[in-house]
Amino acid sequence: MIRAIKGTRDILPPASAVWNRVEAVAREVFRTFNYHEIRTPIFEETSLFARGVGEDTDIVGKEMYTWEDRDGTSLTLRPEATASVMRAYIEHRLDQIPGVKKLYYIGPMFRRERPQKGRYRQFFQIGAEAIGSDSPIIDAEVIELVVEILKRSGVTDFHLLLNSVGDANCRPAYIALLKETLAGVASQMCDDCQRRAVTNPLRVLDCKVEADQPVIDALPSIHDHLDDACRAHFTAVRAHLDNRGIPYTVRPRMVRGLDYYMRTTFEITHGALGSQNSVLGGGRYDGLAEAIGSKVPAPGIGFSIGEDRLVMSVGENTEPVVDVFLAPLGDAAELHAGGLAAELRAAGISVERSVDRKLKRALEVANKMGARYALILGDNEIAAGTYLLKNMASGEQTPLARAQLAAHIQNN
């Protein structure tokens, strides 16, 4: 038997309705913030991600689906979309259009990780990028936007974590200092930290081992080593968030995995997600354009929501039901039902028709389907010119003329 491959899955009804709802909410919020959709290819030249995401990130190092095309070009299934959006921005010279360019995307990403709850090899992201300004106002607005999407999707109990990770000017010095400090104390820490102290010192800050916490608390904090520009930027972002009444927690130790992040980084966690508790992540990436070969600078900030995880946090769904289930009895009625169905559908009413001749069976199916109404039409009804509209919840039956039907269904 052929099955969906590891880490991929089918999203079936009624769950698919939740996905659609979440996407509709996101699109609506994007519209009110003047964001517009961009659709980029699902695969790109490998070097775009290698240079954009960072050569020594896990994503590029071991998680990409990469293959050689027939002409020898190395291609890769996109593991994230920011690099692609930036590529498109540069390629189409969007910097020539006035104002901050605000783009959003919804679609699948691919990473070859070990699947787990909330972690898939093909997963979906809803993301946005605001390119063309390094103003902290944009940072705060982007965060406000994503918080709005979560709220409007019905997610409660989420937690916004905020940090500044410095920029190309001050971060290298901080990392060097951290590495130096760690060289002296790493021996007291867990095995993972001893390894990370050398390979990826920032990751040490993220360690969850209880015994290591005192050591970590004593390590230098990035916030004490931000240069003036970065500190001022961070202060301004916070002021704007405070002004909007958006609650957040500053996490100097929050580390984000993509190399291009600088200054503002943020993350939102949710309790219902288990180990993969992050529902979205984002940050500023002012150096990304240059990293992928742009001559003109293109400062930007963006986020991406893990749609799979968002859907999990939304919880229960109420599956939309069919409005009317037509139960025609007899050959003439069946033909008659076709035109009637078309008429109701044209009025925006969802219609299902019975393929069974027996009324009993038709009502059974209507009931199981969760139909709001059943419409009984047999020879009697057709002759009289009125149909019997049965309210499935109450059992009440109302005779109605064809002209009254659509209005009655819509108003009840």
Next chain:
RNA sequence: GCGGCUGUAGCUCAGCUGGUAGUAGCGCCAGAUUGUGGUUCUGGAUGUCAUGGGUUCAAAUCCCAUCAGCCGCCCCA
């Protein structure tokens, strides 16, 4: 990529220390007279016991491998 747990009907599961699967619950199908569902009653269908090997007279039950899911690590959405 590493470690742990799990894998029996569409779903949730039972099946003790190996003897060759359950009247289980839900769901599904049919019927309880001819144009009326949801409750009730009666009857019925459905499993290569994840897959492939091995041990044994005999395996869903033990062993190995593979695959998948979940949990933890790593990492991130």
